[in-house]
Amino acid sequence: KAGVTQTPRYLIKTRGQQVTLSCSPISGHRSVSWYQQTPGQGLQFLFEYFSETQRNKGNFPGRFSGRQFSNSRSEMNVSTLELGDSALYLCASSLGGLGGDEQFFGPGTRLTVL
Amino acid sequence: TQLLEQSPQFLSIQEGENLTVYCNSSSVFSSLQWYRQEPGEGPVLLVTVVTGGEVKKLKRLTFQFGDARKDSSLHITAAQPGDTGLYLCAGANTGNQFYFGTGTSLTVIP
Numbered sequence: 351k352a353g354v355t356q357t358p359r360y361l362i363k364t365r366g367q368q369v370t371l372s373c374s375p376i377s378g379h380r381s382v383s384w385y386q387q388t389p390g391q392g393l394q395f396l397f398e399y400f401s402e403t404q405r406n407k408g409n410f411p412g413r414f415s416g417r418q419f420s421n422s423r424s425e426m427n428v429s430t431l432e433l434g435d436s437a438l439y440l441c442a443s444s445l446g447g448l449g450g451d452e453q454f455f456g457p458g459t460r461l462t463v464l
Numbered sequence: 465t466q467l468l469e470q471s472p473q474f475l476s477i478q479e480g481e482n483l484t485v486y487c488n489s490s491s492v493f494s495s496l497q498w499y500r501q502e503p504g505e506g507p508v509l510l511v512t513v514v515t516g517g518e519v520k521k522l523k524r525l526t527f528q529f530g531d532a533r534k535d536s537s538l539h540i541t542a543a544q545p546g547d548t549g550l551y552l553c554a555g556a557n558t559g560n561q562f563y564f565g566t567g568t569s570l571t572v573i574p
Contacts, residue, residue: 354506381560393507393552393564406561440506444560451560452497455506 352377354443354456362462368429371459375422375443381405382424383453384416387438399424400446428461436463467491468555468565476571477543485538485551485568493555496529496536497562501550510538543572 355374363369375382383406384396395408399418416426422443428435438458444451468489477483487496495514499507511520513529513536520527526539536553553565 383562385564392566393554395562395564398561400560406559442506446560451556452509452512453554453562454509455499457504457506460504 354441354454356439356441356456356459358459359457360460360462362464363431364464365431365433367431368427369431369461371426371428371439371441371461373424373426373441373443373456375424375441376454379443379445379454380422381444381446381451382418382422383442383444384424384426385440385442386410387440387458388436393440396426431463433463436461467563468553470551470553470565470568472568473566474569474571476573479544479572479574480542483540483543483570485540485570487536487538487553487565489534489555489563491555491557491563492533493563494533494558495556496533497554497556498527498536498538499552499554501552507550507552543570545572545574548572 357372381400383398386394396410397416398406402418413429418424438460440455440458442453442455444453471486497512498510501507511527516531516533518529524541528537548571551568554562556562
């Protein structure tokens with residue numbers, strides 16, 4: 351069974367631009383969660399989508415948004431990029447059961463904002 | 465707000481030594497997971513514990529979930545260089561939202 355895939359793996363943008371990251375979950379997984387990882391803050395939860403609906407949301411500004419498609423693939427969008435948005439963005443997929451299903455992570459997208 | 469505190473933050477030991485990493489919180493979790501992450505890659509799930517007091521063993525790794533489901537520990541016996549990495553604990557609430565710990569960076573010196 352193929353793992354979680356994320357594209358692109360690396361991205362360089364300038365301040366003020368916007369970016370879209372993509373995540374394809376493991377086949378059969380209906381939940382996709384997005385995380386931001388930085389050396390100073392560690393892994394921070396952005397949001398979780400389940401069956402095309404946002405089910406959970408972390409404490410990030412509205413510049414960070416996402417969506418999920420009917421095939422469970424998910425995209426994350428960041429508008430008006432800031433230098434502080436430079437980070438490794440990880441997505442994780444799970445079956446989606448409540449109470450903490452096992453999550454499987456993709457390799458991440460390394461975003462650098464100049 | 466960091467719900468899960470891990471200690472120590474950094475650990476450098478010689479091959480063959482034993483070590484314990486702690487993951488503590490004031491919150492109760494439905495389940496708790498441990499991951500290992502290597503540079504440039506996503507975290508890889510090691511184990512999930514769901515019952516208070518549960519102990520799980522994976523070869524040289526022993527995981528324990530506290531009786532009150534607020535804390536956990538990871539013990540590695542006879543550490544090897546291949547154990548080097550960032551160890552993360554993550555607690556899940558009933559709504560399937562995960563809260564990650566601050567991480568423990570382990571280096572095992574040959």
